[in-house]
Amino acid sequence: MSEYKIQRLGHQGDGIAAGPLFAPLTLPGEVVTGTADGTRLTDVRIVTPSADRVAAPCRHFKTCGGCQLQHASDEFVAxxxxxxxxxxxxxxxxxxxxxxxxxxxPQSRRRAGFSVKRTKKGAMAGFHARASGLVIEIPDCQLLHPDVMAARPAAEALAVLGGSRKGELTVMVTRSMDGADVAVTGGKPLDNDLRIGLPAIAEEFSLARLTWDGEVIAMREPPRQQFGRAHVVPPAGAFLxxxxxxxxxxxxxxxxxxxxxxxxxxxxxxxxxxxxxxxxxxxxxxxxxxxxxxxxxxxxxxxxxxxxxxxxxxxxxxxxxxxxxxxxxxxxxxxxxxxxxxxxxxxxxxxxxxxxxxxxxxxxxxxxxxxxxxxxxxxxxxxxxxxxxxxxxxxxxxxxxxxxx
Missing domain, CATH: 3.40.50.150 (Vaccinia Virus protein VP39)
Known part of the structure; x- marks a missing residue:
């Protein structure tokens, strides 16, 4: 294991040492040890920390891949x-x-795509681990708005009903004026059981709208967004x-x-x-x-x-x-x-x-x-x-x- 000095951050937020070698969760000026694996450093340990290093505000940061820069001060990131x-x-x-x-x-992101997998006991909804297909549950996420976080149980119920043990659902949750606007991709093809079960989930979790692979399955309330004086109901999954x-x-x-x-x-x-x-x-x-x-x-x-x-x-x-x-x-x-x-x-x-x-x-x-x-x-x-x-x-x-x- 060799010693390296981090020279700068790359556009993806990784520290870069001479080589170049990319080291995640490091900051410019830090001295680290690690093992070179191609263009990446693995098993990175901080020898001399930067003055800009802070304790991550979220307990999921080290495993979850949703954030890249919680280890840096707000002033540094800005x-x-x-x-x-x-x-x-x-x-x-x-x-x-x-x-x-x-x-x-913090806790203001009004839109998120949860990765959701069925498990033996039910399902788990979260984000992928860093550079991995492993789904990490994020019950204490400090990034997402509480209204978006509140839709995680609905995402898990959708996976239990319409996901496969081998596959993974993407459940896009958007906060609207009228409740969660949920768009699902990667699930089973729609059949009679899903057409009966999905509206029941939308009702149970008070979803404003539920869309399955582009088809609107249930709409309790049109999910409005406010743009100035206007209220707009965007298409499911539209940019926001x-x-x-x-x-x-x-x-x-x-x-x-x-x-x-x-x-x-x-x-x-x-x-x-x-x-x-x-x-x-x-x-x-x-x-x-x-x-x-x-x-x-x-x-x-x-x-x-x-x-x-x-x-x-x-x-x-x-x-x-x-x-x-x-x-x-x-x-x-x-x-x-x-x-x-x-x-x-x-x-x-x-x-x-x-x-x-x-x-x-x-x-x-x-x-x-x-x-x-x-x-x-x-x-x-x-x-x-x-x-x-x-x-x-x-x-x-x-x-x-x-x-x-």
């Missing part, structure tokens, strides 16, 4: 996440003014920001960037996270590839009080981005692409005269690439706001303000 974005921009030759990070509190606090931070930044714009285009609009609150002051055109999400957005808009016009368009923005002649009527754009970024759509924004762009991203590397294109086309990056709604993870989100001239 600065590290800002630096991840800064380094991605520097790699593109860009600099930015960074606002203080906004971090979601991870925490209420994270969504509020992202929305506040987007609203500031859009400012007093009268006509706004929302690209990759989803179910209306940004479009519907913005419609309190501006007319919005929402563009999204999934028609079901737009239908949910439209219903929410029509039933909400005193919103300005929200039009919508189902369109694959990777293959068919909005062109400059389509963008010319808008004063501002909001763009919130998936992890791959929005290279094709950004290329057309570069050719447009849209005055202000609120760029929301969950991937600093693809964001930096797209930011470089915008800056080269004459946009100025005014500031970047990092938002940490995936607390204790290596995941980073941000909002950036771009303006013409």
């Amino acid at each position: 600065q590290w996440k800002i630096d991840v974005v800064r380094r991605a921009l520097e790699a593109q030759g860009l600099e930015a003014a960074f606002r203080p990070i906004q971090t979601s509190p 920001q991870a925490t209420d606090a994270g969504e509020a931070a992202l929305l506040a930044a987007v609203r500031e960037i859009v400012g007093g714009a009268a006509q706004v285009v929302d690209l990759f609009a989803g179910c209306g996270t940004f479009a519907l609150p913005i419609a309190e002051k501006a007319e919005v055109h929402a563009v999204e590839g999934e028609a079901q999400m737009l239908a949910a957005l439209d219903r929410g808009w029509r039933e909400a009080p005193a919103l300005k016009k929200v039009s919508h368009e189902a369109r694959d923005l990777f293959r068919r981005p909005l062109m400059p002649d389509e963008l010319k009527r808008f004063d501002a754009a909001v763009i919130d692409p998936p992890r791959a970024g929005a290279e094709a759509q950004v290329a057309e924004l570069c050719r447009s005269q849209v005055a202000r762009i609120a760029f929301v991203s969950c991937n600093p590397v693809s964001f930096a690439r797209d930011a470089k294109a915008l800056v080269d086309a004459g946009y100025r990056m005014e500031w970047v706001q990092v938002v940490d709604q995936f607390r204790w993870s290596a995941h980073v989100e941000l909002v950036a303000a771009f303006c013409r001239g």
